[in-house]
Amino acid sequence: MNPVCRIYALSAHAPHKILTNEYMAGIADTNNEWIVSRTGIRERRKLEKTQNTSDLALIAARETLQKTGMEADALTHVITATCTPDMLSPSVACILAGHLNAGQVMAFDISAACSGFLYGLSLCRSILAHEVDARILFVCAEALTRRVNWNDRSTCVLFGDAASACVLTGESADAHDSSVLEDVICKSDGALSDLITVGGGTACNYRLGDQVDERFFLAMLGRDTYRHAVRQMALVCEEILQRNALTVENVNLFVPHQANLRIIEAVGSRLHINGDRVFTNVDKYGNTSAASIPLALSEAFAAGRVRQGDRVLLAAFGAGLTWSAALLRY
Ligand SMILES: CC(C)(COP(=O)(O)OP(=O)(O)OC[C@H]1O[C@@H](n2cnc3c(N)ncnc32)[C@H](O)[C@@H]1OP(=O)(O)O)[C@@H](O)C(=O)NCCC(=O)NCCS
Missing domain, CATH: 3.40.47.10 (Thiolase/Chalcone synthase)
Structure with missing residues (x-):
């Protein structure tokens, strides 16, 4: 068990x-x-x-x-x-x-x-x-x-x-006010680590008095990131549903990483999940990285979008590259 x-x-x-x-x-x-x-x-x-x-x-x-x-x-x-x-x-x-x-x-x-x-x-x-x-x-x-x-x-x-x-x-x-983690799958592809970077580590080889340059900041190849995000989030969602003998019909709410509405819609459409079962708040906060899914989830709970016994599918994607899916039972 x-x-x-x-x-x-x-x-x-x-x-x-x-x-x-x-x-x-x-x-x-x-x-x-x-x-x-x-x-x-x-x-x-x-x-x-x-x-x-x-x-x-x-x-x-x-x-x-x-x-x-x-x-x-x-x-x-x-x-x-x-x-x-x-x-x-x-x-x-x-x-x-x-x-x-x-x-x-x-x-x-x-x-x-x-x-x-x-x-x-x-x-x-x-x-x-x-x-x-x-x-x-x-x-x-x-x-x-x-x-x-x-x-x-x-x-x-x-x-x-x-x-x-x-x-x-x-x-x-x-x-x-609690939910149980039914399953979670986490993946990565380090060969694509250059797609999104946030500086500040040893790769920023500055000496005292140097001015910081663009290596210090976030950089992203947006188009490639978009492509991988849509593909991998959809695939990992399908995988977690399959290994739990579930379909999207068993999902009451889909709460994906809030990076971009077009990515969310493209993943939703690949999964054949109706828009009314997809929660978004990216319009209000943009991409808040690790905080994005729990921020969306807490707003979904507060708005009464999740009821006792409901199953919530979560999907994430980010620098690394890393991606993941999870199932929660409320
Ligand atoms: C970043 C993103 C929105 C850019 O959209 P896009 O359609 O791919 O746009 P492009 O980067 O190809 O740029 C298209 C044009 O818009 C311009 N542009 C880029 N940012 C702009 C902005 N903020 N305002 C106005 N124009 C902008 C570009 O310079 C380019 O102009 P050009 O055609 O004259 O060269 C898109 O690639 C994306 O969503 N990627 C995924 C990002 C993401 O969510 N990452 C986090 C994952 S955790």
């Missing part, structure tokens, strides 16, 4: 500051019509100058802990998925655990870019298989506006900032 991996009290936080397409048109050679027709994005959020990724993570984490009624010192693990950490080291998870007074928990970050939520769920399921009493705070937090190249109009319009948090346990008893 599969170990139980129960997701409690999913919370999400997006900074209040909104960058509209009109604002973007004021700072880059772009316009609302181009952005909406190619991406479906109308606005994105930006963290304050004084904030870092861990600050967004902290807001989402506190809300989740409050919902569960759990104290931070009851946690056994703090795990963060991010490709925009405050620093290369220490991890966002350690910084967050410190702010929460979580004590001497095991704390670390994972780097799977926009697939971070599903990669993290897979990892948490494995932890819970060996440590059934584990209580894992799993946070996805990103500040992509700190790493987009504002001189590159083909990418700077696409990304935004957000965080999400949930607590994962191995409890089998049903609980209010």
Whole structure:
């Protein structure tokens, strides 16, 4: 029997500051019509100058802990998925655990870019298989506006900032506001690692006093990325449905990574899933990388789009390349 991996009290936080397409048109050679027709994005959020990724993570984490009624010192693990950490080291998870007074928990970050939520769920399921009493705070937090190249109009319009948090346990008893991870598949193709890159590591071989150049920022080959995203997300969804002897008819809601409305529609159409069973909020937030799926999922829960017993199909795609699909039962 599969170990139980129960997701409690999913919370999400997006900074209040909104960058509209009109604002973007004021700072880059772009316009609302181009952005909406190619991406479906109308606005994105930006963290304050004084904030870092861990600050967004902290807001989402506190809300989740409050919902569960759990104290931070009851946690056994703090795990963060991010490709925009405050620093290369220490991890966002350690910084967050410190702010929460979580004590001497095991704390670390994972780097799977926009697939971070599903990669993290897979990892948490494995932890819970060996440590059934584990209580894992799993946070996805990103500040992509700190790493987009504002001189590159083909990418700077696409990304935004957000965080999400949930607590994962191995409890089998049903609980209010929780869902069970039925299955998850995670894949990658490192041969395509050049398609999307976010700088800041040792490949940025600067010396003190050097000016940063474009290697420091996010770069993407958009057309190739688009092609792989549509193909791999559709294939991994078909695979997870098949290995669970399910069809799209057994899926009540599809919540894909919110990168681009055209990618979402193309995947939906390959899967033959009706648009009314596909959740999107990319218009409001743009691509928030690891935070994108849990941000969409928490809005879907809040909007009553998922009822008790419903099955939700999740699909992710991101730098690495990484991609993934998961099935949740609410
Ligand atoms: C980025 C993306 C929207 C670009 O759309 P596209 O139709 O492929 O557009 P292209 O890159 O071919 O560019 C077409 C034209 O629009 C221009 N353009 C690019 N960005 C623009 C912008 N923000 N505003 C106006 N024009 C823009 C290009 O310069 C190009 O002009 P040209 O024909 O004069 O050279 C698209 O490739 C995409 O969605 N890719 C996937 C991105 C993604 O979601 N990645 C994250 C995965 S996790």
